Amino acid sequence: MPDAPLPRRTATEFHLVNGSTGDPLLFVDYPGRDDALLFDAGENGRLPASRLSDLAAVFLTHHHVDHLVGFDRVLRANLDRDKDLRVVGPEGTIDRITARVRTYEYPFFPFQKLRLHLLELGADRLRSAVLDWGAGLPPAEAAERPVDPADLTPTVFENDLLRVEAARVDHTVPCLSFAIVEAPGYHVDGPSLRGGPLRPGPWVSRAMTLLRSGAPGETPVEVDGGIFPLARLRDRYFRKGRGGRIAYVVDTLWSDASRPALLRLCRRATRLYCDSFYAGADLKKARTHKHMTAPQAAELARDAGADHLTLIHVSSRYAGRLDALVAEAAATFPDVTAEDPEGGPLPPSPSPRPRARRGGSPPGEASPA
C-alpha cells in the first residue's frame, strides 16, 4: 500500500508586513536561520533592521515606487556584513539597483564585504551581475544565460529548503510574480519553536540537515551548551511534510497574456497572496492601470486549486470597506481573507472619504502603481 500523502503544511513564518492595504510586502522568515526572504521592497518601516539583516534574497516584482522605496533600508541593514544578498527582479533590475546604490558615498571600511548578486529575468534570458563592496564597488559586468521561453515559471532562487519560481506578468512595465516551492521533508515548526523552551539558533539548521539526511534519532545535537538527542528535537520542533507552495502575485492584469503563467505559478498553492487593487465594480480602472480585482483574484485562486487566498495591494480607496472586497471574492472562492497591518481584526470604518479631485486620486490615496 502506498504511504498516506504527506500533509500540506508550511512551518515558516509569513508576515504580510503592511497588511492588505499598505505597500505590498511579504517577509518570509525561517526560524533559527539567517536566510529570510523579502517579496517587494516598498515601505518597510515596520521591519526592524535586525530582521532585514537576516535576508538572503529580495524579490522585486517591478520598479514602481510602491515596490522599491524601501530598498535603501535593505541595503543599509546588510552593508556592514560579509555576506551574499540576492536581488531578483524583471528587466532593468541590474541598471536600476546599480544606479541607486551608487548615489551614496561609501567609506569602504574593511568589514564591509557585502556582495549584492543581481539577477533579472527577461523573456528569453537571465542576466546577472555582482556589486561587491569588499572590492570597492567596481563596475559590475553582466553575464547572460538563455532561458526557455516555453518555461512559464523558471526557477530564480534555490537553497536546501526551497526554490523560488518567477512568472512574467502583464503590467504597465516589466513585472514578475513569484512562488516559493518548499522541498518535501522536515521543516521547522515555527509556532513550537517560538513556544520554547529552546531558543532558535544555529542548532536549528544543523538539526534540520541531520533530519533531512536520515541521521539516527540518537544523534547528539549541541544546543546552547547542552546536548540533546536528535529525535527529541525532531518531535518537538520539526514536522515532516511535502512542502507548500506560496504564491505572491501583484500588479498584473488578469488577461489572456498573464493567465497561463499565473495558473501555473499558483497551481495548488498552499497560500496565494494576490493583487486585489480594485473591487469588481471598478473593472475598467483595473484594465486601465493593469491590476486585478478582488473577484479576479478569487477566480485565479479557484482555477489554480489554491487552499487559501489573501487579498493584497488593495487600494486605499477601499479603506474601511475591506470586508466588502472579501465578500466579493468569497462568492467565487470561500477561503479568503484580508489582513490589517498588525495581523489582527480588520480596522473599523474611518470617517467618510473626501471626494476625488478632478483628474487625480483623492487626497491621501496612492496612485495605482
Ligand SMILES: [Zn+2]
Ligand atoms: Zn503596485
Ligand SMILES: [Zn+2]
Ligand atoms: Zn505597479
